[in-house]
Ligand SMILES: Nc1ncnc2c1ncn2[C@@H]1O[C@H](COP(=O)(O)OP(=O)(O)O)[C@@H](O)[C@H]1O
């Protein structure tokens with residue numbers, strides 16, 4: 470006889486049903502979490518490059534610091550599992566992440582910058598981590614949902630070079646990404662590399678916010694007789710002429726890798742040019758010492774160049790998500 474409670478057979482779910490229910494529940498929780506992340510983080514920007522070694526991590530850290538020193542609430546997420554160097558660049562590689570109620574709290578860098586890096590999950594930083602594709606991408610997905618960022622004005626996401634798996638996974642796991650900033654060096658090949666990155670952004674339906682030319686000219690400074698002619702041998706063997714000012718100060722910019730490739734790429738590919746960052750040996754030293762150039766020399770030319778790039782990125786961000794209609 471059937472009563473309203475049902476028989477035990479009717480009410481208790483099978484192990485498969487239970488597993489299914491748990492899965493659906495976990496999925497729902499994750500979805501809610503994603504909506505929350507979308508609401509809490511105003512702007513999300515992915516930093517990409519066609520190849521490694523162009524300074525993508527340096528630029529990601531620089532953009533984040535430049536925003537943070539303007540008083541913005543900024544997060545920086547370093548997805549590079551195989552060679553995560555963001556914490557080292559910020560001098561916080563020994564930071565221990567605080568975990569509470571299944572949430573990971575970011576480490577705090579200069580100017581209150583919130584930093585999450587796969588590096589913090591690795592016990593021995595000298596041991597290369599070999600994770601098979603699906604496990605790695607699953608870890609990234611989980612990682613994104615578990616970080617307690619709190620309210621942020623901007624989240625900058627840095628990726629490992631080469632593969633497009635990680636940006637794809639992030640774009641699928643984190644809703645509301647504003648767009649992609651592409652970092653390039655100024656050689657002719659930049660055009661080819663940047664085109665690849667722009668096409669990639671298109672395939673994952675994200676706007677390209679623009680191109681940054683990194684390792685642009687290297688500026689030499691010197692002293693001479695006031696108002697005198699200066700001649701410096703340039704990298705291509707041609708002399709570069711300059712004149713000292715009334716105090717005897719002179720400067721000459723050498724195009725180490727040529728310059729203007731990033732801007733030419735931006736024009737040709739019809740995306741905004743966000744600015745050029747100088748070739749600065751202090752950036753290399755800063756990477757080793759854990760003191761980014763923006764922190765070591767906040768009033769220097771490199772810090773100012775980062776501020777200009779950030780200004781241009783903000784114009785693109787406000788233009789793409791704000792109520793203003795852009796006329797170009
Ligand atoms: N503007 C720059 N001037 C001088 N060296 C730079 C500049 N940008 C990056 N570097 C150096 O180039 C190397 C690669 O930079 P990194 O940011 O790790 O590149 P990626 O993340 O693209 O692999 C590092 O040693 C870094 O210090």
Ligand SMILES: [Mg+2]
Pocket residue numbers: 525526527549554628629630
């Ligand atoms: Mg890098």
